Amino acid sequence: MKTNFRNASLFLGALVLTTMLSCSNDEEVTLDSQDEVLSVIDQQPNQKEGDCGYVDGNWSSTANLYTSLPNSGSTSGSSLIVSQNSAIKTFWRGSSGSTPTFRFVRDLSNPNSTFNAISYSNGKIYFGEAIFKWAYNRDSSNLINVMILAHEYGHQLQYIYGLPSRNESTARAAELEADGMAGYYLRRGYGKSTFSSIATAYEAAYAIGDYNTSSPGHHGTPAQRKSAVRLGFLFADPQNSTLSPSNFDYYFFYYYNGVLNGQYRMAQPEGIAPEFHTFMMSHMEELRKIATGEMSDEEYINLR
Helix, strand or coil: CCCCCCCCCCCCCCCCCCCCCCCCCCCCCCCCCCCCCCEEECCCCCCCCCCCCCCCCCCCCCCEEECCCCCCCCHHHHHHHHHHHHHHHHHHHCCCCCCCEEEEEECCCCHHHHCEEEEECCCEEEEEHHHHHHHHHHCCCCHHHHHHHHHHHHHHHHHHHCCCCCCCCCCHHHHHHHHHHHHHHHHHHCCCCCHHHHHHHHHHHHHCCCCCCCCCCCCCCHHHHHHHHHHHHHHCCCCCCCCCHHHHHHHHHHHHHHHHHCCCCCCCCCCCCHHHHHHHHCCHHHHHHHHCCCCCHHHHHCCC
């Protein structure tokens, strides 16, 4: 994910929009296989958006905005993602604040240019058709697409609450936290009670990691991204209390700092219940093995 993260104060409603914006014909697009890194940009548009014209500088000049993906073979899946936009917001914020404006981006001239999902600090999420199909083709239940959207809403929470609290020279802190928020939502909000049930989601998290550790756009290594999803999933254990976005941030970086620094027996931090800390200490060694790449895929899939 390529990120230009801004600490801005800001990440369709319950009605599922199913009407395509009248920008161009409902032509079927065949996309090439995409196994590249998912590129997610977090920034304000540098141009005024238009429903049927120029979207903004983050997209091809021939791209257009749509409220659904017609004739894609996955129309019901795109409707699910639109409805999840509202559901994820409600999960994290209840009735507080507004739901992000959600749009799909199609480009009939250059379909692969939409292999992207963007969370804007002015309350919009744009989801490219190519990345949607890449995820859908790997899991037709759309679990990967739900994870991507939950990750993007994690950035919305960062805009709203001035997160992440951890500052790094790359985008890693913001991206790993958004991964953790996605893992948290898949269990506590989306109802996936076992880790094996989100196997395709964490495999996707691994696929979109990168090793450009000195690049400003570095999002975390593949192993770190898997570990971040797992950390969020653990926070969502039913025995643990529900976390607000700010509490999630505090907990996430306390325990993830321990993983990154090789500290697996840590003092109970202020503001965290003893039971929660004990629970997390029982999982620190597994988190270390995930983050360092020592844990096999089979072990990872069979985690509880």
